[in-house]
C-alpha cells in the first residue's frame with residue numbers, strides 16, 4: 128500500500144462524518160459531481176412513493192392542507208435557513224435559481240430607489256445570472272456593468288443600485304469574500320444580492336451575520352434535492368415589507384383564496400412565492416434534507432477543506448509536473464468545495480475518467496472539475512481519483 132492510500136485509510140477512519148455516506152445510494156464509482164447533481168439520499172424513493180401513492184393518489188386535494196403541501200415552501204425554507212446562517216422566516220423555496228435571480232435582482236433595484244441607475248454583475252458568473260441581469264437592467268431602465276468581484280469595491284458609487292455576485296465561482300471553485308464585499312456594497316448605499324449555488328450546503332455563509340440583503344441558491348447541488356429541485360430565495364427580514372416582487376403571483380398574495388383582482392402582497396417570506404409550488408420536487412427536497420439532521424455546517428467545511436487539500440496533494444504527488452494546473456486557490460479562505468484543474472484535452476480526459484469510474488465534469492474551455500461533497504465523499508475517493516487521473520495522463 129502506498130503512503131497516500133494508507134493516509135486516506137487513516138483519514139477516513141478518523142472522519143466523524145464518515146457514517147453519513149451510508150445515508151446515500153452510492154456504489155463504487157468515485158462520484159465527484161455533487162456540485163452539479165447531488166447524490167440520492169437512500170430514503171427519498173420511499174418517501175416520494177408515499178407522496179405519490181397516498182398523498183396524491185388517496186388524499187388528492189385534501190393534501191394541500193392535510194399533508195402540509197400549501198405551507199411547504201416556507202417550511203422547507205426554514206430547514207435550509209440554518210445551513211446558510213439565516214434565522215427562520217426569511218427563506219422560501221420554489222422556482223428555479225434563474226427565476227429567483229430575476230426576483231431578487233429586480234426586487235433589489237426597486238428597493239434601491241430611482242436615483243440609483245446602475246447594476247453591477249459578476250462578469251465571471253454562471254451564464255444564466257448574467258443573462259437575467261441584462262434583462263433585469265433593461266426592464267428597470269438601469270445600465271448594467273459586468274466586472275470581476277475584485278473590481279466591485281472600486282466601481283461602487285452613489286449611482287449603484289444593486290450588485291449580483293457569486294459566492295463561489297462555478298468554474299474555478301474560487302470563494303469570494305462575502306463579508307467584505309457586502310460591507311463595501313452597503314457603504315455605497317447599494318444592495319447586495321448573492322448567488323449561493325456553490326456554497327449552500329458546502330460551507331458556512333452567514334447571511335444574517337453579514338447583513339446580506341437578498342440571496343438565491345440551488346438545492347440540487349450540495350443539498351441533494353434531486354434533478355431540478357426548486358431553488359431558494361432569501362429576503363432579509365427588515366427588507367421584506369418593502370420587497371416588491373416583479374413576479375407577484377397569486378401564491379404571494381396576502382389572501383390567495385380571496386381571489387381579489389387587486390394585488391396585496393403577503394408579509395414575510397411568502398412574498399417571494401409566485402404560483403403553485405412543484406410539490407413532487409419540493410417534497411423530494413424536504414426528505415433529502417433529513418440527511419442533515421445532527422450535522423453542523425462547520426464540520427462539513429472542515430472536512431471539505433481536508434478533502435480538497437488531500438486531493439491536491441495526491442494530484443501533485445502522482446502527476447508529472449506541468450500536466451495539470453490547479454486553478455482553485457490553494458488558500459483555504461478563497462476555496463469553495465471543488466477543485467478545478469486546467470488540463471490539455473480536458474474534455475477527452477474527463478470522458479476517459481468517467482469510463483474508469485471517476486465522475487467529475489468538464490467546463491469549457493479546458494477545465495476538469497471535481498466537486499467534493501463532505502457528506503459522502505471519502506478520502507479514499509480523493510486518492511483514487513488522483514491516481515486514476517495520473518494514470519490516464521501518464
Ligand SMILES: *Cc1c(COP(=O)(O)O)cnc(C)c1O
Nearest residue numbers: 223224225253255297322324345
Ligand atoms: C447551477 C447554477 C445555476 C442554475 O440555475 P438554474 O435556474 O437552476 O438552472 C445558476 N447560477 C449558478 C451560479 C449556478 O451554479
